[in-house]
Amino acid sequence: MMAPAAEALGVRLKVLAESPDVCATQVIPQAQVGDYRDLATLREFAAGVDVVTFDHEHVPTEHLQALEADGVVVHPGPRALVHAQDKIVMRTAVDRLGLPNPRWAPVGSEAELAEFGDEIGWPVIVKTPRGGYDGKGVRVVHSAAEAADWLESAAGSPLLAEAFVPFNRELAAMVARSPMGQAAAWPVVATKQVDGVCREAIAPAPNLPDELAARISGAALKLAGDLDVTGVMAMEVFEVADENGKASFVINELAMRPHNTGHWTQDGSVTSQFEQHLRAVLDLPLGETAARADYSVMVNVLGGEYPDLYHPYLHVMAHDPGIKVHMYGKEVKPGRKVGHVTATGTNLDDLLERARHAADYFTGTITE
Structure with missing residues (x-):
């Protein structure tokens, strides 16, 4: 792309x-x-x-x-x-910068995991520090014994244990930074995950207080600057309620590349994340990140039972000429991200209905 x-x-x-x-x-x-x-x-x-x-x-x-x-x-x-690449390294940096982390600890044994869980409360999230994505390498455990196989296969390398975060919704902030130090941020988006895979992104996140959106974007820009990031970076966060019931956030994960939560920018932003990444790594002036419409919706096309993704174009494009289709040329496998569709406009409910219809038709969930 x-x-x-x-x-x-x-x-x-x-x-x-x-x-x-x-x-x-x-x-x-x-x-x-x-x-x-x-x-x-x-x-x-x-x-x-x-x-x-x-x-x-x-x-x-x-x-x-x-x-x-x-x-x-x-x-x-x-x-x-x-x-x-390494979630323990990431958690350490977030703590160092004073940004909101969930409670966490590296654990190398059942005893260490049990101590962590007993202190903060079960269940606990256990992650492999490296290699996990789209829900892989993540496990919710209710006892240390449920992670015994992972701890054994880690061969002495610690796993990452995190507090289970009761969140209201998931959000993501996309930013870009160049070697000259110029930085830019897109609107914070709301995302929907299904079985650990991003299903939808809405830009901007509806009903997100301006103050919270600014804090989330500021945290992403602070991380990008402190870590000396060059290129596009995604920061995924959980929207939570603080001790006073006020909307706040904790950081979940980072990605330093064009990211699924930024695919809406292809049709919904003045500068797409893909163009911006090229500008950044080539140390060119960064592009404008303003949204082109009140709302942009991206819905992923996940592989279903039907391997043919070309003939559905006839229905999807005729049914809704305003839908933009982006296919990846991947072999269709159940649950695999093989493409996405976007819709832009002013009526969010209408955009979601249209984009979901298109994605579901490609998947074969609906046939008309």
């Missing part, structure tokens, strides 16, 4: 793909197939580009440090990216 923005800017992209048929190779002619976990492969790839950036956080930190030592420009750099 970064390819159209790159084309408009006259920027050539080159992709390191794990296989020759992944979605990026369908739109980026310069595609090298290789393993991002292999340093020699990364060095060969990096020799042919001006800037290295990412569409996921799984490239080993030590490999990125080696590329920087070679003189390669890496954005975001490994010192920033590790905060999106």
